[in-house]
Amino acid sequence: xxxxxxxxxxxxxxxxxxxxxxxxxxxxxxxxxxxxxxxxxxxxxxxxxxxxxxxxxxxxxxxxxxxxxxxxxxxxxxxxxxxxxxxxxxxxxxxxxxxxxxxxxxxxxxxxxxxxxxxxxxxxxxxxxxxxxxxxxxxxxxxx
Numbered sequence: 080x081x082x083x084x085x086x087x088x089x090x091x092x093x094x095x096x097x098x099x100x101x102x103x104x105x106x107x108x109x110x111x112x113x114x115x116x117x118x119x120x121x122x123x124x125x126x127x128x129x130x131x132x133x134x135x136x137x138x139x140x141x142x143x144x145x146x147x148x149x150x151x152x153x154x155x156x157x158x159x160x161x162x163x164x165x166x167x168x169x170x171x172x173x174x175x176x177x178x179x180x181x182x183x184x185x186x187x188x189x190x191x192x193x194x195x196x197x198x199x200x201x202x203x204x205x206x207x208x209x210x211x212x213x214x215x216x217x218x219x220x221x222x223x
Contacts, residue, residue, distance in 0.1 A: 083107075083131040084210035086173060086202050087149075087156050092117065093202030096129050097210040099217075104210035106203030117156060119163060126164055134166050137173025137209040171213035173205065 084104065086093035090112055097104035107125065110118040136157050139149055153170075161168040 080133065081129055081131045082133045082135055082210060082213075083125060083129055084135040084137070084171075084206045084213070085156075085160075086137045086206040086209055087117075087153050088112075088202065089115075089152070091199065091202050093199075093204070093206035094125060095203060095206035095210050096131070097207075097214060099214065102214055102218075104207040104214070106200075106207045109199040109202050117159070122160070122164070126166070131166065134160060134164065134168045135171050135210055135213050136160065136168060137206070138170035139173050169213065171209050171216065173209050173212075 080099040082097050082099065084095045084097060086095075092110045092112070094107045094110060095104050096107050107129075108121075110121040112118065136153060138153055157168045157170060160166075
């Protein structure tokens with residue numbers, strides 16, 4: 080099964096792909112919102128290219144477990160995404176995924192990477208981390 084993951088943001092949305100057979104998640108791209116709307120054309124292109132069977136969207140929460148201020152916005156995106164694509168949409172915890180992505184990129188830079196870390200790279204890698212977390216949750220008893 081192939082799943083496409085989204086680290087949704089009001090301006091940029093990181094996207095990653097994962098294959099449940101391999102358990103690997105790979106950053107793919109960043110989509111940019113236009114006039115306050117997600118890049119539906121870009122999403123359609125990714126759906127056609129990767130043919131995922133499920134879509135996963137990161138759902139933030141506060142460190143104490145309470146809802147994030149973005150919860151309603153992301154829930155609306157999830158509903159619109161499911162309606163637009165006709166694919167099932169799940170959410171996964173994205174708590175600290177952007178911070179973890181930034182740390183991984185900084186470690187790569189310390190190990191010899193030359194380029195400056197860009198926000199787009201963090202968003203893409205955060206989407207991959209969201210997928211990794213979702214796959215790990217699924218492997219601990221929940222059904223895919």
